[in-house]
Amino acid sequence: MTVFAAEINTEAVVVFAIVLSITLGITYWASKRARSAVGFYAAGRQITGFQNGLAISGDYLSAASFLGIAGLIYLYGFDGFLYSIGFLVAFLTVMFLLAERMRNAGKFTIADVLSFRLNEAPARTAAALGTLSVAAFYLIAQMVGAGVLIQALVGIDFALAVILTGLFMLCYVIFGGMVATTWVQIIKAVLLMAGIVVMSLFVLERVGFNPIELFNQAETKGEAEGSTFSLAPGTFLTSHIDTVSLGLALVLGTAGLPHILMRFFTVPNARAARGSVVWAMLLIGFFYLLTTCIGFGARAILGQGGVEAAGKGGNLAAPNLAEELGGGAGTFGGDVFLAVIAGVAFATILAVVAGLVLSASSAVAHDVWSSIIRKHRDSEKEEVWVAKIAALSIGAIAILVAVLGGEAMNVSFMVGLAFAIAASANFPALLLALTWRRFNTTGAVCGVLTGVISALGLIVISPIVWGGAPGAPDTGAFAWYDLNNPGIISIPLGFAGCILGTLLSRERKAERSFHEMFVRSETGLGAEKALSGH
Amino acid sequence: MPEPLDRTQTAIDWEAIERSPEFQELVHRRRSFVIPCTVFFLGWYLGFILLTAYAADFMGERVYEGLTVGYCLALTQFAMVLILGLWYLRKADKEFDPLAERAIQAYADHEHHPDVGRRFEREPASAPTQEVRR
Numbered sequence: 001m002t003v004f005a006a007e008i009n010t011e012a013v014v015v016f017a018i019v020l021s022i023t024l025g026i027t028y029w030a031s032k033r034a035r036s037a038v039g040f041y042a043a044g045r046q047i048t049g050f051q052n053g054l055a056i057s058g059d060y061l062s063a064a065s066f067l068g069i070a071g072l073i074y075l076y077g078f079d080g081f082l083y084s085i086g087f088l089v090a091f092l093t094v095m096f097l098l099a100e101r102m103r104n105a106g107k108f109t110i111a112d113v114l115s116f117r118l119n120e121a122p123a124r125t126a127a128a129l130g131t132l133s134v135a136a137f138y139l140i141a142q143m144v145g146a147g148v149l150i151q152a153l154v155g156i157d158f159a160l161a162v163i164l165t166g167l168f169m170l171c172y173v174i175f176g177g178m179v180a181t182t183w184v185q186i187i188k189a190v191l192l193m194a195g196i197v198v199m200s201l202f203v204l205e206r207v208g209f210n211p212i213e214l215f216n217q218a219e220t221k222g223e224a225e226g227s228t229f230s231l232a233p234g235t236f237l238t239s240h241i242d243t244v245s246l247g248l249a250l251v252l253g254t255a256g257l258p259h260i261l262m263r264f265f266t267v268p269n270a271r272a273a274r275g276s277v278v279w280a281m282l283l284i285g286f287f288y289l290l291t292t293c294i295g296f297g298a299r300a301i302l303g304q305g306g307v308e309a310a311g312k313g314g315n316l317a318a319p320n321l322a323e324e325l326g327g328g329a330g331t332f333g334g335d336v337f338l339a340v341i342a343g344v345a346f347a348t349i350l351a352v353v354a355g356l357v358l359s360a361s362s363a364v365a366h367d368v369w370s371s372i373i374r375k376h377r378d379s380e381k382e383e384v385w386v387a388k389i390a391a392l393s394i395g396a397i398a399i400l401v402a403v404l405g406g407e408a409m410n411v412s413f414m415v416g417l418a419f420a421i422a423a424s425a426n427f428p429a430l431l432l433a434l435t436w437r438r439f440n441t442t443g444a445v446c447g448v449l450t451g452v453i454s455a456l457g458l459i460v461i462s463p464i465v466w467g468g469a470p471g472a473p474d475t476g477a478f479a480w481y482d483l484n485n486p487g488i489i490s491i492p493l494g495f496a497g498c499i500l501g502t503l504l505s506r507e508r509k510a511e512r513s514f515h516e517m518f519v520r521s522e523t524g525l526g527a528e529k530a531l532s533g534h
Numbered sequence: 535m536p537e538p539l540d541r542t543q544t545a546i547d548w549e550a551i552e553r554s555p556e557f558q559e560l561v562h563r564r565r566s567f568v569i570p571c572t573v574f575f576l577g578w579y580l581g582f583i584l585l586t587a588y589a590a591d592f593m594g595e596r597v598y599e600g601l602t603v604g605y606c607l608a609l610t611q612f613a614m615v616l617i618l619g620l621w622y623l624r625k626a627d628k629e630f631d632p633l634a635e636r637a638i639q640a641y642a643d644h645e646h647h648p649d650v651g652r653r654f655e656r657e658p659a660s661a662p663t664q665e666v667r668r
Contacts, residue, residue: 078586078593078594078602078604078605081605081608082583082586085579085582085608085611085612086579086583088611088612088615089575089579089611089614089615091615091619092571092572092575092614092615092618092619093572093576095619095622096568096571096572096575096622097568097572100626212598212599212600212601214600215599215600215601215605216599216600218600219600230594231594231600231602231604231605232590232591232593232594232602232604233586233587233590233593233594233604234590237586237587240587240588241587243583243586243587244580244583244584244587247579247580247583247586247587248580248583251576251579251580271626271627271631274622274623274626275623277619278619278620278622278623281615281616281619282616282619285612285615285616288612289612515548515549515552516546516548518548518552519548519551519552519557520548522557522560522561522564522634523551523557523560523634523637523638524634525546525551525638526546
């Protein structure tokens with residue numbers, strides 16, 4: 001397979017250059033519209049529902065969704081598809097419980113919603129802690145993933161690949177703010193959807209456009225010796241309780257991801273926020289449906305012989321499949337198709353890391369600096385400057401950690417950790433702040449701390465960190481604990497922290513200001529307005 | 535920031551709106567849709583996850599050639615997301631939004647602040663007018 005060749009892949013470089021020149025062009029255009037705070041954090045709240053739906057898809061569908069899930073389905077069959085379903089159903093949680101309320105009650109960050117009715121300094125600190133922990137683990141995972149993929153697909157060194165990804169992402173965020181980030185995400189979503197649709201059509205063409213035939217062929221090839229592929233569950237997720245725990249973290253974690261929730265502040269009103277979730281669900285659902293097509297197609301066409309070339313976790317199964325569909329290694333069609341899919345994967349990574357860095361820098365500048373340190377005495381210009389400096393620092397740290405940690409870092413466990421923290425710390429506090437009259441500052445702080453600490457602590461003692469296989473406790477450090485996904489314990493703990501903290505303390509202000517927040521979040525009266533009328 | 539969050543609308547009597555029958559109806563109707571839907575989708579999803587975890591053999595049973603029970607149930611999850619998403623969108627546009635507008639309008643028109651409606655008109659950029667005119 002040419003993907004492992006040491007020399008530079010010229011076609012891929014050309015496609016990468018096209019992706020970069022388009023996105024940098026947009027950043028230049030956007031730079032004039034991202035100077036005010038509302039422009040920088042929320043694109044002036046002028047993004048339409050459909051545009052935001054596309055941008056949410058672009059923000060959400062990481063390389064782990066595209067290459068990772070396709071690879072898992074290729075290697076393990078049904079168990080890989082479980083991720084697709086969890087990631088999709090999660091949007092119902094977002095739609096029913098948070099999207100519109102967030103838009104009506106918030107301004108730029110998750111912390112705005114918490115501090116609306118709680119004591120500002122502790123509530124913002126807690127929310128910023130939740131946001132930054134999720135963003136940090138997710139960001140490092142994405143950067144390491146980017147390095148591994150670009151190294152394999154283009155042939156450049158891991159460290160160079162990480163640094164280049166980081167630099168371009170920083171350009172979008174620092175010069176173009178949310179406007180550029182949104183459009184990078186929209187372009188990426190369009191490219192990704194087009195890429196997966198074309199690939200699926202090629203795959204389906206091989207089986208006479210009969211999906212059942214694809215299942216049959218994948219199953220026949222999956223019977224090869226040494227294959228882990230199965231149409232039944234249990235080949236990848238072998239521990240029962242771990243599967244349930246993972247399922248829980250997936251469906252509730254999305255509703256606590258700061259870079260996704262931040263997108264609801266970019267639309268003019270709650271109605272557009274609602275529309276954007278439904279658009280995102282349609283696009284993301286269609287995408288995840290097709291991950292089966294790619295995974296099964298890779299199994300049916302590449303067979304067991306392609307497992308080694310697909311690399312760790314099967315991440316390169318989709319690019320290798322593209323090469324094969326285009327005509328095979330060494331042919332012009334094969335090279336071009338591989339290069340295009342590699343370019344799509346690159347755009348995918350850029351869009352996701354830009355969204356993450358923007359959400360992290362807004363937590364630092366808007367919550368920590370402007371609200372807690374400067375107590376709203378700073379100018380808007382100063383806040384935007386701090387946000388840019390924060391983005392630069394966060395980006396630099398992420399690049400450094402990814403380069404030092406190297407390709408050996410376990411990406412999937414860090415993504416799992418990000419989802420577990422989001423579901424255990426951010427989601428309970430946000431949901432209760434928006435819906436529970438009695439909820440107060442102590443509850444929010446206790447809940448976020450319990451959620452972050454329990455998710456982090458349980459991951460640290462999990463077998464995956466200590467090199468043991470799930471279900472084989474003797475290889476781990478702690479024989480009595482063999483969960484790799486902490487959600488089933490840490491999510492209830494997060495809620496318990498919120499509830500106990502609230503019940504054991506007394507605070508008048510929180511209940512008084514609930515009236516305003518409640519009316520505002522339900523009706524949109526007094527909600528933050530768009531930059532200019534429509 | 536020039537002004538902290540939420541301190542711009544202090545003249546509005548939020549508790550009065552909250553007590554109003556229009557607002558109560560909005561909350562009641564929205565809850566009686568959203569809560570059953572949430573219980574249903576979480577139940578259907580977690581049921582699927584539990585079957586995957588504890589009934590691997592059942593999920594691997596064949597419905598037709600290579601198509602298994604597990605995949606059929608997985609497809610129902612996609613259908614559920616589509617149906618609930620579009621249903622909520624329709625319900626919110628037709629029912630909840632007009633109710634929210636009525637609640638604001640009723641307050642602006644007569645309740646406690648007869649001048650609120652005029653106040654909104656003097657400040658055309660403020661959110662309530664946009665909500666009503668949408």
